[in-house]
Amino acid sequence: xxxxTQSPSSxxxxxxxxxxxxxxxxxxxxxxxxxxxxxxxxAPELLIYSAFTLQSGVPSRFSGxxxxxxxxxxxxxxxxxxxxxxxxxxxxxxxxxxxxxTKVDI
Amino acid sequence: xxQLQESGPGLVKPSETLSLTCSVSxxxxxxxxxxxxxxxxxxxxxxxxxxxxxxxxxxxxxxxxRVTISVDTPNNQFSLDLKSVTAADxxxxxCARHPSASATKFDFWSQGTLVTVSS
Numbered sequence: 001x002x003x004x005t006q007s008p009s010s011x012x013x014x015x016x017x018x019x020x021x022x023x024x025x026x027x028x029x030x031x032x033x034x035x036x037x038x039x040x041x042x043a044p045e046l047l048i049y050s051a052f053t054l055q056s057g058v059p060s061r062f063s064g065x066x067x068x069x070x071x072x073x074x075x076x077x078x079x080x081x082x083x084x085x086x087x088x089x090x091x092x093x094x095x096x097x098x099x100x101x102t103k104v105d106i
Numbered sequence: 107x108x109q110l111q112e113s114g115p116g117l118v119k120p121s122e123t124l125s126l127t128c129s130v131s132x133x134x135x136x137x138x139x140x141x142x143x144x145x146x147x148x149x150x151x152x153x154x155x156x157x158x159x160x161x162x163x164x165x166x167x168x169x170x171x172r173v174t175i176s177v178d179t180p181n182n183q184f185s186l187d188l189k190s191v192t193a194a195d196x197x198x199x200x201c202a203r204h205p206s207a208s209a210t211k212f213d214f215w216s217q218g219t220l221v222t223v224s225s
Contacts, residue, residue, distance in 0.1 A: 030209075032208075032209045032210075034212065042217060043110075043200075043216055043218070044200070044212075044215045045215075046211055046212060049211035049213075050209075050211070055211070055213070087151065089212070091211070092208065092209055094164055094166075094208060095153055098150055098151035098152075098153070099150070
């Protein structure tokens with residue numbers, strides 16, 4: 001299976017901060033990497049797919065990057081509604097696998 | 107807007123079968139792939155498997171011997187059966203939609219339902 005790791009596992013930030021989360025795949029997944037946001041009691045929300053593409057309706061302060069097997073999710077200016085858990089997912093190789101998540105709090 | 111909602115027992119006894127149904131509203135179940143995912147408390151997400159509306163399936167090898175996913179196209183829903191459950195199967199269970207079998211994105215998810223395995 002493709003192992004996905006994320007760093008950091010948690011971070012504390014303030015409104016307006018620039019935040020970057022990293023996800024690393026254990027082997028090549030090309031750019032078939034998705035990012036999701038999860039808030040307690042709510043359905044996960046797709047933010048970025050195929051490493052770079054912003055899902056329709058998602059604010060442009062979210063962006064994705066890639067270099068080899070390293071992927072990043074950047075929030076350019078953290079907003080109050082962005083405090084949540086973020087996780088990555090690869091869908092290049094079955095079984096699909098997820099990163100353990102990064103909790104962003106105040 | 108597509109919405110997914112799980113239904114099923116929140117408590118299952120060890121060795122029995124966990125059965126959940128995911129009902130899809132706001133869109134058709136046809137032409138899409140539908141997955142089940144779970145997350146044990148305090149642990150990461152685990153993909154269980156998917157079904158295409160035509161009935162073809164793909165399961166995670168770690169659960170393949172115990173999992174059956176089926177689809178009910180006329181009623182716009184699909185189901186998960188996980189047999190011979192143990193406490194390790196206690197988790198939040200989610201269903202999700204994706205447009206292709208791989209190299210894809212899970213664009214709509216359910217809120218999740220907690221299933222506890224306990225006598």
